[in-house]
Amino acid sequence: MLNIEPNLARPDDFYEALIDLHRDLDDAQSQSxxxxxxxxxxxxxxxxxxxxxxxxxxxxxxxRGAPAPVAQTGEREAGRLAAA
Structure with missing residues (x-):
């Protein structure tokens, strides 16, 4: 069964790592x-x-244009990263 409830021990840290994954990549590299x-x-x-x-x-x-459950938990981090 798929768990769609928040389940990450450190959601903001995960979201930051996900953003870092894409840092300095072009569109093709990011998609890859x-x-x-x-x-x-x-x-x-x-x-x-x-x-x-x-x-x-x-x-x-x-x-629906809805964010993924993980993105919902990391929205604070996204705002913090965008402001940095």
Whole structure:
């Protein structure tokens, strides 16, 4: 079962690391990094039904224009990073 409740021990630290992943990358490199991260995490999860549920949730959120659950927890960090 896909857990969509906040579940990160240190969400702001994770969000900062995610922003740092993209720092100084061009668009193609950034898209490649996203794809590689998604595939690494999908491989770690491994459960096909959970992955399909995550894909469905992500698509529905994108169509609604809603932020992902992790992004919601890291919004404070995003604001802090943008101000820095």
């Amino acid at each position: 990094a996203n794809a590689q991260l998604i595939l690494l995490l999908a491989n770690h999860i491994g459960a096909h039904d959970v992955l399909l549920d995550a894909i469905r949730h992500a698509r529905e959120g994108a169509l």
